[in-house]
Amino acid sequence: MDDYFVVKRRLSATQYIDCHSHQPDLSGVFRIRSLDFKEFASQNVFPEFYSVGVHPWYIDNHSEQQLQSLNNNPQLLAIGECGLDKSIALPLAEQITVFEQHIQLAADWHKPLIIHCVRAYNELMAIKLSHSTANAWLIHGCNCSFQQLQQLLAAGFYCSFGSSLLNPKSKPAQYLKDLPIDRWLLETDAQAEIGIDQIYSCAARILGWELDALHQQMIKNFERILIND
Numbered sequence: 472m473d474d475y476f477v478v479k480r481r482l483s484a485t486q487y488i489d490c491h492s493h494q495p496d497l498s499g500v501f502r503i504r505s506l507d508f509k510e511f512a513s514q515n516v517f518p519e520f521y522s523v524g525v526h527p528w529y530i531d532n533h534s535e536q537q538l539q540s541l542n543n544n545p546q547l548l549a550i551g552e553c554g555l556d557k558s559i560a561l562p563l564a565e566q567i568t569v570f571e572q573h574i575q576l577a578a579d580w581h582k583p584l585i586i587h588c589v590r591a592y593n594e595l596m597a598i599k600l601s602h603s604t605a606n607a608w609l610i611h612g613c614n615c616s617f618q619q620l621q622q623l624l625a626a627g628f629y630c631s632f633g634s635s636l637l638n639p640k641s642k643p644a645q646y647l648k649d650l651p652i653d654r655w656l657l658e659t660d661a662q663a664e665i666g667i668d669q670i671y672s673c674a675a676r677i678l679g680w681e682l683d684a685l686h687q688q689m690i691k692n693f694e695r696i697l698i699n700d
């Protein structure tokens with residue numbers, strides 16, 4: 472846990488927490504930069520904090536070898552994004568094989584998993600139930616139905632929401648206020664034009680909370696989900 476001292480110190484001094492972003496570091500934002508393996512391998516200067524994985528869109532014959540070549544270090548806060556995507560041509564069985572490798576790595580290193588899931592929530596649930604890992608499984612950009620999400624939360628998943636909250640008609644915008652407050656985080660993902668401050672303001676408005684209260688809650692959630700688990 473000593474490794475997390477730096478993280479904790481940074482958290483208390485930071486206003487916004489962006490738990491999953493593909494954008495470069497930004498002052499005033501505590502960001503977990505998501506790097507796909509190839510992007511990771513080509514970095515000269517590493518982001519302050521990051522996650523690494525093989526996104527299902529980029530799985531190839533080298534994925535297993537790439538994962539095995541990773542080294543653990545304190546800046547690596549999570550494994551991923553990785554997961555399952557039924558909107559792509561790659562057979563789900565092949566995606567599951569690579570996803571299982573991420574699950575193993577995350578368990579070995581006691582790191583949370585950041586999960587990409589498109590139309591494969593039932594399969595994801597079945598995989599989670601077949602593992603008894605203590606590390607957090609965070610579904611990022613979660614966009615499933617309220618009923619499905621309740622089942623996922625009951626199975627121990629956490630989730631994060633981003634730009635979908637800005638659309639009042641989206642499912643997350645409609646059910647955010649009905650979710651347990653300690654089970655989710657906020658993110659910008661790949662949307663360069665949307666700031667995490669906008670996402671926070673929107674979430675605070677949906678909840679009917681002051682922004683300060685949301686900041687305090689997000690720090691607590693981050694520590695619980697990404698550090699203490």
Ligand SMILES: [Zn+2]
Pocket residue numbers: 491493505552660661
């Ligand atoms: Zn992403």
